[in-house]
Amino acid sequence: MTMKALFCATALAAVLAAPALAADLTVGFSQIGSESGWRAAETSVTKIEAEKRGIDLKIADAQQKQENQLKAVRSFIAQGVDAIFIAPVVATGWDNVLEEAKDAEIPVILLDRTIDTADDSLYLTAVTSDTVHEGRVAGEWLAKTVGDKDCSIVELQGTVGSSPAINRKKGFDEAIASHANLKIIRTQTGDFTRTKGKEVMESFIKAENGGKNICALYAHNDDMAVGAIQAIKEAGLKPGTDILVVSIDAVPDIFKAIADGEANATVELTPNMAGPAFDALIAFRDAGTKPPKWIQTESKLYTAADDPAGEYEARKNLGY
Amino acid sequence: MPIRLPRAGTAQIAAFLAILAINWMVSPQFFDIRLQDGRLFGSIIDVFNRGAPVALLAIGMVLVIATRGIDLSVGAVMAIAGAIAASLADSQPVWVCLAAALAAGAVCGLWNGLLVAIFGIQPIVATLILMVAGRGIAQLITEGRIVTFASPDLAALGGGALLGVPMPVVLTAIALIVTLALVRGTALGLMIEATGANARASRLAGIDTTAMTVAVYVWCGICAALAGVVAAADIRGADANNAGLWLELDAILAVVIGGTSLFGGRFSIPLAVVGALIIQAMNTGILLSGYRPELNLVVKAMVVLAVLLIQSPRLADIRAYLSPRRARS
Numbered sequence: 001m002t003m004k005a006l007f008c009a010t011a012l013a014a015v016l017a018a019p020a021l022a023a024d025l026t027v028g029f030s031q032i033g034s035e036s037g038w039r040a041a042e043t044s045v046t047k048i049e050a051e052k053r054g055i056d057l058k059i060a061d062a063q064q065k066q067e068n069q070l071k072a073v074r075s076f077i078a079q080g081v082d083a084i085f086i087a088p089v090v091a092t093g094w095d096n097v098l099e100e101a102k103d104a105e106i107p108v109i110l111l112d113r114t115i116d117t118a119d120d121s122l123y124l125t126a127v128t129s130d131t132v133h134e135g136r137v138a139g140e141w142l143a144k145t146v147g148d149k150d151c152s153i154v155e156l157q158g159t160v161g162s163s164p165a166i167n168r169k170k171g172f173d174e175a176i177a178s179h180a181n182l183k184i185i186r187t188q189t190g191d192f193t194r195t196k197g198k199e200v201m202e203s204f205i206k207a208e209n210g211g212k213n214i215c216a217l218y219a220h221n222d223d224m225a226v227g228a229i230q231a232i233k234e235a236g237l238k239p240g241t242d243i244l245v246v247s248i249d250a251v252p253d254i255f256k257a258i259a260d261g262e263a264n265a266t267v268e269l270t271p272n273m274a275g276p277a278f279d280a281l282i283a284f285r286d287a288g289t290k291p292p293k294w295i296q297t298e299s300k301l302y303t304a305a306d307d308p309a310g311e312y313e314a315r316k317n318l319g320y
Numbered sequence: 321m322p323i324r325l326p327r328a329g330t331a332q333i334a335a336f337l338a339i340l341a342i343n344w345m346v347s348p349q350f351f352d353i354r355l356q357d358g359r360l361f362g363s364i365i366d367v368f369n370r371g372a373p374v375a376l377l378a379i380g381m382v383l384v385i386a387t388r389g390i391d392l393s394v395g396a397v398m399a400i401a402g403a404i405a406a407s408l409a410d411s412q413p414v415w416v417c418l419a420a421a422l423a424a425g426a427v428c429g430l431w432n433g434l435l436v437a438i439f440g441i442q443p444i445v446a447t448l449i450l451m452v453a454g455r456g457i458a459q460l461i462t463e464g465r466i467v468t469f470a471s472p473d474l475a476a477l478g479g480g481a482l483l484g485v486p487m488p489v490v491l492t493a494i495a496l497i498v499t500l501a502l503v504r505g506t507a508l509g510l511m512i513e514a515t516g517a518n519a520r521a522s523r524l525a526g527i528d529t530t531a532m533t534v535a536v537y538v539w540c541g542i543c544a545a546l547a548g549v550v551a552a553a554d555i556r557g558a559d560a561n562n563a564g565l566w567l568e569l570d571a572i573l574a575v576v577i578g579g580t581s582l583f584g585g586r587f588s589i590p591l592a593v594v595g596a597l598i599i600q601a602m603n604t605g606i607l608l609s610g611y612r613p614e615l616n617l618v619v620k621a622m623v624v625l626a627v628l629l630i631q632s633p634r635l636a637d638i639r640a641y642l643s644p645r646r647a648r649s
Contacts, residue, residue: 160613188613189613194466206362
């Protein structure tokens with residue numbers, strides 16, 4: 001009885017939720033939840049990109065639980081959407097539900113993260129950034145900026161063991177490996193947070209002769225860099241001049257710092273994963289073009305020359 | 321001749337000094353202090369400054385633990401208080417931000433206290449509710465983003481200084497003195513200990529144990545809120561996802577290192593603060609040492625184990641047994 005009632009309610013809700021003017025595409029998006037500012041920005045950018053293309057977007061917030069995502073995907077299948085986007089919270093356990101989607105002939109596109117599966121025909125494509133490449137872009141920028149001068153670098157790592165921390169370190173190390181004048185003298189985790197970034201930078205400064213030995217800071221995300229910038233200022237040094245600051249993510253606050261001359265460069269982890277996904281989906285539907293299994297987003301470098309004040313204005317309302 | 325147990329506090333203070341000495345060996349400039357923009361600047365200052373939030377949490381937590389309770393929600397309360405203070409900072413004077421944040425902390429504490437004292441829910445479960453829900457509340461306030469503010473007055477609570485002493489240290493000292501005056505200057509402390517040692521007997525003896533229990537949770541909430549404001553002021557922003565994350569565990573650890581039993585009864589507020597400083601001295605030492613970050617938690621665990629073992633009464637018995645001066649009978 002209750003199951004039936006639930007089903008009726010769900011079906012009714014689905015009917016009521018459908019817009020009066022049927023858009024020509026309906027996409028269900030199972031989002032992870034609000035774990036970070038970047039995630040919130042991804043959700044708002046996805047909405048904007050859908051609106052641009054006249055796509056009807058249904059978003060289900062999974063509150064960081066895979067079981068909620070599985071439920072959301074099943075309800076999207078029941079509603080008969082034209083495509084399903086998933087930002088998977090974990091890598092495993094997707095095979096069953098993706099087979100159901102396949103049987104219903106609904107293409108699935110993965111956003112931002114990939115999954116572990118033996119059968120990669122279960123999804124159309126995955127749109128993600130290459131975190132190793134992000135680290136490499138940051139390292140190459142620093143190598144180019146410093147030139148032939150000796151430069152001692154301190155590194156603020158992300159959460160120990162997390163894949164962006166491992167990959168961003170790897171990419172950066174690769175980029176500076178061929179430059180003997182660049183050396184990482186201290187590396188420690190700042191857990192991707194402002195508070196820890198500030199605390200760790202304080203200790204770096206004290207351990208390296210009041211910060212005078214430090215030539216550059218590489219932070220695995222902007223938030224740690226923002227915290228570290230405060231620590232540098234409180235130590236009486238000028239961030240961006242005395243100590244170069246390069247980080248990754250391109251959140252609004254780092255653009256403010258770049259505009260103020262307190263940070264030098266950031267590598268963008270674009271929240272626009274949905275744009276390329278929609279394009280691939282439309283091309284697939286209209287022309288039958290099969291997209292590659294992996295669509296890599298651009299890891300764009302921003303410096304003071306890229307209108308940081310304008311970038312800040314453009315980004316500040318995206319929900320970061 | 322039996323060997324006497326060390327006087328209360330000797331073990332903790334010795335451990336603190338030992339860790340400072342190790343830090344000094346790891347980093348020879350550890351005790352160097354200079355004045356930077358009217359604020360004391362040095363690694364030893366960092367220990368006190370960075371230790372302030374956990375010390376504040378420990379000041380509230382020790383009272384809760386003395387009543388045989390526990391408050392897992394303090395980290396979430398920090399996030400709520402920080403979120404409120406940061407959201408108000410650019411439109412309201414700093415005292416309004418502070419008052420609003422502390423009031424929110426008091427309400428959170430009242431909620432915990434009512435669940436425990438009136439509804440008789442076990443403290444660990446009762447406060448678990450707010451631990452989980454509180455972070456959600458904080459995220460609702462900040463709408464999931466990091467709310468930054470420009471107000472120099474609120475920022476001064478984290479980055480400012482009074483006579484060169486960083487504000488977080490000053491605020492912690494004030495909280496410590498006020499709390500000590502309240503519980504040790506009056507009979508309150510005794511009643512809290514009695515409530516924790518034997519609630520039923522205390523009630524029969526005329527102590528209002530319900531009011532006592534609610535009061536300590538409210539005070540714990542207020543202390544946590546103050547810690548949250550300090551943390552937000554420090555980074556000039558409220559990060560609902562990460563502010564105070566897992567700090568409830570550090571606070572409990574600080575209380576335990578301070579020699580207060582999780583079974584309630586006798587407690588020491590100053591030693592809980594020393595416990596918080598021990599934890600922070602260790603963190604600062606690890607950061608200065610330049611070890612690989614993978615080792616942080618292992619080193620921390622070993623030091624904590626050592627500090628707790630020094631305090632173990634069993635170990636004192638064993639030492640007494642092995643002592644050559646022990647009179648054989």
